[in-house]
Amino acid sequence: MGLGPQAFIDLSALEHNLQRVRQAAPQSQMMVMLKANAYGHGMLTVANTLQDADAVAVARVGEGLTLRQAGVTIPIVILEGCFDSQELVQAAENNLQLVIHEPGQINILQQQTLTNPIQCWLKVDTGMHRLGFPVADALNAFRALSECSGVADGVRLMTHLSNADEPDDPETDHQIRLMRPLVEQIGAPGSIANSGAILNWPESHLDWVRPGIMLYGASPFNGRSGVDDGLRPVMTLQSSLIAISNFSKGDGVGYAKSWICPENMPVGVVAIGYGDGYPRHAPSGTPVLLNGELVPLIGRVSMDMITVDLRSQPDAATGDRVTLWGRGLPAETIAQYAGTISYELFCGVTSRVEFIQGQPD
Numbered sequence: 359m360g361l362g363p364q365a366f367i368d369l370s371a372l373e374h375n376l377q378r379v380r381q382a383a384p385q386s387q388m389m390v391m392l393k394a395n396a397y398g399h400g401m402l403t404v405a406n407t408l409q410d411a412d413a414v415a416v417a418r419v420g421e422g423l424t425l426r427q428a429g430v431t432i433p434i435v436i437l438e439g440c441f442d443s444q445e446l447v448q449a450a451e452n453n454l455q456l457v458i459h460e461p462g463q464i465n466i467l468q469q470q471t472l473t474n475p476i477q478c479w480l481k482v483d484t485g486m487h488r489l490g491f492p493v494a495d496a497l498n499a500f501r502a503l504s505e506c507s508g509v510a511d512g513v514r515l516m517t518h519l520s521n522a523d524e525p526d527d528p529e530t531d532h533q534i535r536l537m538r539p540l541v542e543q544i545g546a547p548g549s550i551a552n553s554g555a556i557l558n559w560p561e562s563h564l565d566w567v568r569p570g571i572m573l574y575g576a577s578p579f580n581g582r583s584g585v586d587d588g589l590r591p592v593m594t595l596q597s598s599l600i601a602i603s604n605f606s607k608g609d610g611v612g613y614a615k616s617w618i619c620p621e622n623m624p625v626g627v628v629a630i631g632y633g634d635g636y637p638r639h640a641p642s643g644t645p646v647l648l649n650g651e652l653v654p655l656i657g658r659v660s661m662d663m664i665t666v667d668l669r670s671q672p673d674a675a676t677g678d679r680v681t682l683w684g685r686g687l688p689a690e691t692i693a694q695y696a697g698t699i700s701y702e703l704f705c706g707v708t709s710r711v712e713f714i715q716g717q718p719d
């Protein structure tokens with residue numbers, strides 16, 4: 359095995375997490391989130407593993423085309439829709455479904471004739487205030503969209519939750535109470551739930567759920583980790599110890615010497631850094647897993663390396679494997695230390711990390 363950084367992608371964990379979604383929302387169809395290279399896990403690998411999903415979703419037409427060109431045949435939803443008539447034609451030719459979130463997109467559909475009608479979702483803004491038609495405009499927009507000759511029968515409705523990472527936040531109930539009557543009034547299939555709502559708000563499930571982070575095994579809730587929610591981590595990020603040195607009390611380690619040795623101590627160097635996607639803001643004290651034990655990172659994260667405190671590991675040797683996150687050390691923990699969320703850590707793993715299907719030894 360090489361000494362460099364490797365991301366192990368555990369497909370059995372992915373399947374387990376998919377079953378967890380089915381168990382939580384057994385009546386709903388499932389639209390699996392593959393945007394941003396499947397949250398950094400590899401879009402094609404995940405798409406091929408989750409054949410069982412009812413649809414997949416990506417942000418942009420280009421991502422949808424990549425999936426089609428790779429031979430993915432299940433329904434693909436484009437969350438940001440298309441921006442011009444050329445993209446619209448491409449989307450229709452490749453049997454992509456569009457989320458329509460602003461009036462300009464309806465105009466494009468009204469002006470462009472299509473040979474194959476395209477399946478559309480109308481995005482409603484129930485409080486996220488990012489994309490979507492205001493609730494008061496939704497019925498008119500639904501009618502205008504449904505009347506376009508290029509739009510397939512059976513337009514669906516979708517909204518997105520802003521605060522579902524907090525189980526006690528009343529905003530989610532508020533959004534659900536706005537969306538459900540609208541779905542009933544219009545009489546179209548509806549979709550509200552992201553991972554947080556799948557796990558915590560059953561009344562949001564409706565016809566379609568849209569799991570993202572929970573499929574990858576991380577908790578959607580602040581302050582929790584995936585195992586608490588019955589999930590298994592899909593990505594395990596590892597690298598190796600490539601050097602061990604003994605420094606003296608008072609020696610400074612790394613850039614800006616931000617770590618000063620409080621006593622004579624062994625310091626290990628692990629071959630991973632922000633150039634691989636390890637967060638540069640991870641402070642001294644952030645844990646890594648070495649030979650089954652947590653040891654703290656010390657000093658600044660560099661582009662290719664981090665340094666760790668080996669005082670608790672006198673037997674550590676160069677070549678020992680180190681887990682940065684994944685099995686045994688939730689990405690959520692590292693995210694908390696680094697002031698971010700697991701989503702960003704996963705998306706940030708760079709292409710120079712070797713991706714391997716399976717679990718580490």
Ligand SMILES: *Cc1c(COP(=O)(O)O)cnc(C)c1O
Pocket residue numbers: 391393437518551552553554568569570571572578
């Ligand atoms: C990313 C996304 C989701 C999934 O969110 P998670 O918190 O990862 O489950 C659902 N719906 C939309 C519109 C999204 O953009």
